[in-house]
Amino acid sequence: MLANTLVYGFVNSVILVLVALGFNLTFGISGVANFAYGAVYILGALLCWTFFNSVGLPYVLAIMLAVIITAIAGALMYRFVLLRIRGMVLSEVIATFGIGLALLELFKYLGFIGFEYSLPVFIDTSIDIGQVVIDMQRIFIVIIGIVMAGFLWFFTHHTRTGLRFRGIAQDERTALSLGINTDRVAMLSVSFGAAYAAIAAIVILPLGTINVEQGYSVLINALAVCIVGGLGSTGGVVLASFLIGYGQTFTVTYLESHWVMLVPLIAILAILVVKPSGLYGEQKELEERI
Amino acid sequence: MSPSPLLRIFGLSKNFGGVQAINDLSMELVEGELLGLIGPNGSGKTTAVNLITGFVKPTEGEITFRDRDITGWAPYKIVRLGIARTFQMVKPFYQLPAYKNMIIPLYSPRVKQMTGGKYGDRDAKALDLLEEVGFERDAFVAYKAASALPQGYLKRLELAKAIALNPDLMILDELFSGLSLAEVASIVPIIEKLRQEGKTIIMIEHRLKELFRIADRIVVLNFGEKIAEGTSDEVMESDAVKKAYLGAEA
Amino acid sequence: MKRRRERIDRGIKARSGDLFALCSWREMLYLSTPRLLPIIGLLVLSFALSVYWQRVLLSVSVFALLAISWDILAQTGMISLGQALFFGTGAYLAGIMNHYWGWPPVVTIPLATFFGGLLCTGFLVPVLRLRGIYFSMVTLIIPLMLVRIIEATRIFGGTEGISGLAPLPSRWMELYLVIAALLATLFGFRRLMSSDFGLVLKGINDNDRSVMNAGINIYWFKTQSLFIASSVGAFAGAFMTHIYLFVGMPVFALDYSILPIAAAVVGGIGTFAGSVLGAFILVPLSEILRGLGGLRIVFYGVFLVLFTVAIPEGIFHYIQRKYHQVERWVEVEK
Ligand SMILES: Nc1ncnc2c1ncn2[C@@H]1O[C@H](COP(=O)(O)OP(=O)(O)O)[C@@H](O)[C@H]1O
Ligand SMILES: [Mg+2]
Numbered sequence: 001m002l003a004n005t006l007v008y009g010f011v012n013s014v015i016l017v018l019v020a021l022g023f024n025l026t027f028g029i030s031g032v033a034n035f036a037y038g039a040v041y042i043l044g045a046l047l048c049w050t051f052f053n054s055v056g057l058p059y060v061l062a063i064m065l066a067v068i069i070t071a072i073a074g075a076l077m078y079r080f081v082l083l084r085i086r087g088m089v090l091s092e093v094i095a096t097f098g099i100g101l102a103l104l105e106l107f108k109y110l111g112f113i114g115f116e117y118s119l120p121v122f123i124d125t126s127i128d129i130g131q132v133v134i135d136m137q138r139i140f141i142v143i144i145g146i147v148m149a150g151f152l153w154f155f156t157h158h159t160r161t162g163l164r165f166r167g168i169a170q171d172e173r174t175a176l177s178l179g180i181n182t183d184r185v186a187m188l189s190v191s192f193g194a195a196y197a198a199i200a201a202i203v204i205l206p207l208g209t210i211n212v213e214q215g216y217s218v219l220i221n222a223l224a225v226c227i228v229g230g231l232g233s234t235g236g237v238v239l240a241s242f243l244i245g246y247g248q249t250f251t252v253t254y255l256e257s258h259w260v261m262l263v264p265l266i267a268i269l270a271i272l273v274v275k276p277s278g279l280y281g282e283q284k285e286l287e288e289r290i
Numbered sequence: 291m292s293p294s295p296l297l298r299i300f301g302l303s304k305n306f307g308g309v310q311a312i313n314d315l316s317m318e319l320v321e322g323e324l325l326g327l328i329g330p331n332g333s334g335k336t337t338a339v340n341l342i343t344g345f346v347k348p349t350e351g352e353i354t355f356r357d358r359d360i361t362g363w364a365p366y367k368i369v370r371l372g373i374a375r376t377f378q379m380v381k382p383f384y385q386l387p388a389y390k391n392m393i394i395p396l397y398s399p400r401v402k403q404m405t406g407g408k409y410g411d412r413d414a415k416a417l418d419l420l421e422e423v424g425f426e427r428d429a430f431v432a433y434k435a436a437s438a439l440p441q442g443y444l445k446r447l448e449l450a451k452a453i454a455l456n457p458d459l460m461i462l463d464e465l466f467s468g469l470s471l472a473e474v475a476s477i478v479p480i481i482e483k484l485r486q487e488g489k490t491i492i493m494i495e496h497r498l499k500e501l502f503r504i505a506d507r508i509v510v511l512n513f514g515e516k517i518a519e520g521t522s523d524e525v526m527e528s529d530a531v532k533k534a535y536l537g538a539e540a
Numbered sequence: 541m542k543r544r545r546e547r548i549d550r551g552i553k554a555r556s557g558d559l560f561a562l563c564s565w566r567e568m569l570y571l572s573t574p575r576l577l578p579i580i581g582l583l584v585l586s587f588a589l590s591v592y593w594q595r596v597l598l599s600v601s602v603f604a605l606l607a608i609s610w611d612i613l614a615q616t617g618m619i620s621l622g623q624a625l626f627f628g629t630g631a632y633l634a635g636i637m638n639h640y641w642g643w644p645p646v647v648t649i650p651l652a653t654f655f656g657g658l659l660c661t662g663f664l665v666p667v668l669r670l671r672g673i674y675f676s677m678v679t680l681i682i683p684l685m686l687v688r689i690i691e692a693t694r695i696f697g698g699t700e701g702i703s704g705l706a707p708l709p710s711r712w713m714e715l716y717l718v719i720a721a722l723l724a725t726l727f728g729f730r731r732l733m734s735s736d737f738g739l740v741l742k743g744i745n746d747n748d749r750s751v752m753n754a755g756i757n758i759y760w761f762k763t764q765s766l767f768i769a770s771s772v773g774a775f776a777g778a779f780m781t782h783i784y785l786f787v788g789m790p791v792f793a794l795d796y797s798i799l800p801i802a803a804a805v806v807g808g809i810g811t812f813a814g815s816v817l818g819a820f821i822l823v824p825l826s827e828i829l830r831g832l833g834g835l836r837i838v839f840y841g842v843f844l845v846l847f848t849v850a851i852p853e854g855i856f857h858y859i860q861r862k863y864h865q866v867e868r869w870v871e872v873e874k
Contacts, residue, residue, distance in 0.1 A: 033673045035621070035680070084849050091848045093619050093676050094805060098848070101798060102841025109834045220684050223677045231673070258692030265685045268678070272666035276674075345749065369755030381747050386739075393736050394743050395754040412736060455755060 004132050005253045011138045013245025014145035015204055019218050020225035020237045021148060022196030028232035029165045030186035031172075032082060032092055034193060036100030038219030042107060044070040044198025045210045049117055059120065067198045074194025078187040086186070104215040118209040119202060137206050144203050148196065152234065165189060224264035228271045230278025239279055243267060294357060296321045296490050297342070297373075297459060302351030304337055304514075311337040313514040315351070319459070324481075324491045326501045326522070329511035330534060335494045336378055338511070339461050343375050344368045355459070370400045374457035376448040378464045378494075384437035388425065388447055391436055392416035395454040404456050415454075423450040423480055442473040449480065460484065461492045466500060474500055498522075510534070542872045547865045574863065578726065578816065582719045594715060598783065600823040601718040602776045606800035607807070607815035608725050609772040614809055615733065616765040617672055617745035622679030624796035625663075626773025627780070628686065630656035632696060634778035635787030639702045645782045649775065656774025661767045668762045683792040690789055701788020708782050718779055722816070725772055729812050732768075741765055794837070799823070802840045805847045808854025817856050 023037045034040070044066055051062035077099060085091035126135040156162040167175040168182045176182050197218075205214075225244060229236025247263040271278060295318040304312040311334045319325055327335050340346040342353055344365040353361045360368055382391050395401070396412045420432045423446040431443065439447070445465055452460055462481075466474045478500060484491065485504075495501040502508070502522035510518040510525055512534040518525045525531055556567040585597055606623045613620050633652035637643045643651075663682065667674050691699055708714045732738050743751045744758045751758050781787045799822060800815075807818025822843075826836050847854065 027673075033677065035676075081845060081849055085852075089672055090614060090619050090809070091852065093621065093673070094801060095845050095848045097621055097680075097798075097801075098841040098844030100841075101794070102838045102845070105834050105837040105841065109838065216684060220681045223681050227674065227677055231671075256692075258694075261685055261688035261692055265682070265689065268681075269663075272678070276666045276670055343753070345752075364757070365752045366755050366757045369753060375753065377750070377753070381750060383743060383746050390739065393739050394751055394756065397736055397740055398755040400755040451750075451754070 001253070003130055005249055007129060007132045007134060008138075009246040009249035011134075011142060012249050013242040014142045016221060016225050016241035016245045017149060017238055018141070018145045018196075018200040018204060020222040020229075020241060021152065021234075022193040022200065023219075023222040024226050024229075024232060024234065024237050025152065025196060026189050026193030027226070028234070029168060029189035032078075032186070032190060033096070034190065035093060035097040035219065036077065036103065037193070037197060037222055038215035038217075039100040039103035039107075040070060040074060040194045041197040041201045041218045042210065042212055042215040043073060043103060044194075045119065045201040045205050046107065046112055046117075047198070048202050049119060049210060052119070059122075063202050066202065067195050070198035071191045071195035075187050075191040077194075078190040082190065083183060083187070086183070100215070100219070104212055107215075108212045112210065112212055114209070117211075119206045121206040137203075141203050141207075144199070148199065149234070149238065161185075161188065221264065224268055226278075228264075228267050228278055230280040233278070233280040236278055236280030240267070295319055296323075296356060298352075298354045299342070300352045300354075302338075302341060302353065303349045304334075304341055304346060305349045311514050312341065312348075315511075315514070315516055317509055317516065317519070319490060319492070321458075321490055322485075322488055324485055324493065324504060324506050326505035326508040327492055327494045327511065328496070328498065328501070328508060333511040333534075334514040335511055336463055337514075339375055339463050339492075339494065342368075342461065343373060369398070369455060369457075370403070372400070372458035373461065374452040374455040374459075375461040376445075376452050376463055376465060378467070380441075380444045380448045382436040382444055382447055384435065386436060387433050388436055388439060388443070389413060389416040389420055389432040391447055392419060392450060392454055395451045398455055400455050400457075419450045419454050420447070423447075423453065424476060425450075441468050442470070445469060445473075446477065446480075449477070453484070457489070459490045459492070461494075463494045464496065465493070466495055466497045478504065543869045544872050545867055546870045547861070547867050549865055553864045575727075578813075579723060582723065586715050586719060591711075594711070596824055596827050598715060598718055600819050601722045602780055603799050603803055603823050604722055604816045604819035605718075605725060605772055605776040606796065607803040607819050608729060608812050609769040609776075610800045611804045611809060611812055611815045612729055612733070612741075612765060612772075613769045614804070615745060616741045616762055617748070618668075618762065618766065619672060619676045620679045620769075620797075621676045621801070622681075622683045622797050623773055623800045624683040624792045624794065625679055625686075626656065626660050626770045627777035627796045628683055628792040629660050629770075630774025630777030631781045631787045631791040632777075633659075633774070634781040635702045635705055636696060638705045638782070645706055645708050649778045649782065652778035652781075653771050653775040656777065657767050657771030660770035660774065661763060664766060664770075665763055668759050668766070680797070683797065684794075687789050687792045690792075697788065699789060701786055701790075703786040703788075705781060705785045705787065707785055714783060721775060721779070726812055726816055733812075798837065798840050798844075799826070802843050804854075805844055806854060808856035808858075811856050811860075814854050814856030817859075818854070821855075 019041075023034060026032055026034050047069055048062050048066035051057045051065050052059055055062075057065070081095050081099065082092060085095060121135070121137040122140050123136045126133055127139070156166050164175070164180050164185050165188070167178065167180055168185050172182050225237055225240045228244065229238070229240030244264050244267050247267065248260050251257075251259050251263055297319040299318070300316050302312055302315040303310070315338065327338065329335050337346060341348050344360070344363050344367070347362050351361070352359060355368075355371055355373060358371070360371065393412050393416060396415055402408070417427065417432055421427050425432045425443065425446065431439070436444065436447065445468070449462070449465060452462075465477065469477070474497065481491065481493075482504060493501060493505065505522060508520065508522050508525045509516055510528075510531050512530070517530040517534060518528040552567060552570050555561065556571050561567040561571055586594065589597060606627060609626065610620055610623055630652045633656050634645075634648040637648040637651060638645070664675065664678065667678050690696060696702060708717065733741065740751060740756060740761055744761060748758050777791060780791070803818030803822050804815040805818070806822060807816065808814030822840070829836050829839070
């Protein structure tokens with residue numbers, strides 16, 4: 001029983017990491033809080049579903065296409081909407097929120113709800129770890145979660161574009177004066193965030209169906225993790241995901257499954273009281289702009 | 291026994307993720323003094339001001355004002371004790387007329403304290419204060435939108451905002467930079483008048499000539515450390531200062 | 541040959557700028573028309589409309605209140621994505637007081653307004669010290685979470701909600717209560733924001749360092765603004781509870797968050813009158829588009845994006861400009 005909880009709690013935590021990484025990535029680099037994140041997540045999944053089921057492409061190809069197109073959609077969103085209102089937080093928040101809402105409600109209206117909208121698992125087997133039986137898809141989730149977090153670290157520390165990312169994350173004006181095209185980098189960051197959302201969706205959603213409502217839950221979870229961990233901090237995302245992830249799994253196992261939603265809420269309220277900027281956050285409003 | 295200092299800074303350090311902006315800075319300031327704080331760009335002058343006024347929390351060290359430890363206090367509490375500052379980068383509310391810009395400092399609890407619980411007519415007070423710093427009343431300059439004012443007036447506005455708080459200690463961060471000689475010459479008397487009223491002042495300046503004429507004492511910073519202290523002549527004679535200003539080979 | 545558009549204040553605007561406006565009827569009319577228009581308009585509408593459209597007017601007013609409440613927060617630099625939090629808190633408080641303790645609406649509405657404001661402010665105060673974006677994030681997710689929690693824990697009637705609540709004495713009472721509240725909030729807030737207190741609030745949004753540097757505790761002022769705004773939202777919720785005679789999970793629905801923002805953005809941020817105007821456009825529109833179901837929210841979303849990107853000043857500013865200024869094309873020498 002305990003072994004089971006530990007293993008499934010681990011998987012659940014990695015799911016949260018996956019879900020929150022993209023949002024956090026975009027924010028950490030360009031300072032854009034993408035409230036359309038949940039919609040982008042669902043968009044990725046639906047694209048994949050369409051390429052696989054309606055167009056009939058091989059699954060691998062469908063996945064790649066879906067991820068690429070979602071990334072392009074993110075870039076377009078930056079180019080045609082965010083670029084014009086860059087730096088005005090009010091407009092950024094409202095515009096991304098509006099886009100997300102419009103997309104999700106449009107999907108709902110178009111009727112993407114139902115059992116048939118589900119993605120196939122990658123390999124349909126399960127394996128035993130000790131006494132715990134776990135299906136292959138969950139193993140994939142863990143592997144891909146680790147790979148994506150690792151890739152993010154590698155990318156931002158060892159590639160040219162990645163270093164530019166960190167450059168503008170630290171000080172956009174200085175980066176600009178060093179010849180970094182900050183608009184291009186910000187666009188890439190939104191696009192990267194979108195790609196991360198699509199990958200997360202395609203790995204995670206085979207566990208259930210593609211439900212448009214999940215767009216909202218994903219956004220809630222991503223925001224909760226980022227608030228608890230501290231916006232813009234990858235370490236914080238991981239730590240917060242494990243706290244909330246294990247918290248939820250233990251709640252389901254030992255308390256009542258209804259109370260799962262209480263876990264992130266309590267985590268948020270607790271962190272707001274104890275350390276409002278999050279576990280690893282240093283987002284004090286005043287000091288950073290002096 | 292010498293009078294206890296108005297402001298005392300002891301062992302102050304500030305580290306911005308690797309950049310040592312201020313390193314083990316100690317100094318004292320007696321009441322009524324005008325201290326000039328100089329140093330090359332990036333030597334930590336503004337950071338020192340931010341530390342004193344609470345906008346930045348020190349990594350180490352202690353600041354006392356009138357023998358009260360104010361280290362780590364919130365900026366608004368420090369202002370209420372009687373320390374006011376100007377910002378190097380002026381950022382007024384551009385859409386508002388100049389005198390409306392004065393409303394916010396005049397709304398301060400500090401002003402209420404000083405006037406015995408009454409704020410009075412803020413608009414009239416604002417116009418008076420602005421006239422004091424050289425907004426010609428006849429020309430209605432105070433009624434112009436801040437966005438329409440030249441830099442010289444914006445700096446005066448910044449100064450008037452600090453004066454409005456009726457502070458005991460004023461810290462003026464590069465008040466003269468970006469101004470013409472004539473503009474500087476017209477502001478100097480205002481500062482001299484403040485001194486006569488008994489205000490203690492710290493001035494950060496790059497215009498050494500003007501500063502040396504009015505300062506009692508100079509402190510020189512370089513790379514966050516105090517490299518010299520004394521009267522203007524003593525300071526200019528110091529080798530360390532020559533080196534810092536003229537480069538290593540001097 | 542190039543042209544540019546020149547805008548000049550109307551003569552009458554200049555003439556009615558000071559006390560001498562009292563010398564002439566025209567000038568007095570010029571000044572009072574924009575102020576009387578909403579008052580008279582609302583009163584006339586309340587008589588002229590059919591019962592169905594009176595209901596719509598009710599919900600226009602409620603959304604206008606929420607939009608005004610959003611606007612004052614936005615002007616203080618707090619971007620709320622969850623007006624539903626204020627609305628829902630007020631609604632549940634009123635419902636609980638009425639259902640469990642049997643208190644009449646005369647008592648529940650004021651109490652829910654006050655304590656709803658207090659509760660929401662308490663929730664959000666820790667966030668005020670952080671960057672603005674945290675405020676948006678927290679306000680967005682808390683109502684969405686509260687819904688799930690009510691659903692899961694089955695408190696306060698769970699998914700069923702609480703029904704059979706006490707109504708207000710009469711239909712007219714309902715209508716005039718909310719109209720009075722709307723007008724009071726509209727004019728009161730406009731007054732407030734043009735006072736010195738309002739100047740401080742706007743100053744915080746513009747340049748908080750400078751306000752802090754005046755010895756003003758910006759967090760205390762933000763807290764006050766938050767309390768004022770959330771009380772207005774809570775009032776709207778408490779009022780609606782006694783109209784629907786029901787309170788349940790839908791009070792935390794996204795509609796109550798998104799429509800007020802859309803109204804404020806479409807009408808024009810920073811004037812309150814814009815928010816009211818926006819509500820008067822969007823709410824009836826959404827009544828007409830009722831048949832479209834979920835597609836309505838898609839429209840709001842699209843409106844939001846279009847207006848923020850293309851017409852960020854909103855409709856009200858445009859009208860205001862036309863009212864006060866004449867425009868003409870003048871030729872500019874090359
Ligand atoms: N908020 C901050 N974050 C990071 N580094 C800072 C910050 N403020 C100042 N610094 C650094 O501290 C050093 C001193 O800056 P400053 O005090 O502004 O110098 P000065 O006013 O003497 O020109 C500089 O290297 C500057 O880059
Ligand atoms: Mg400086």
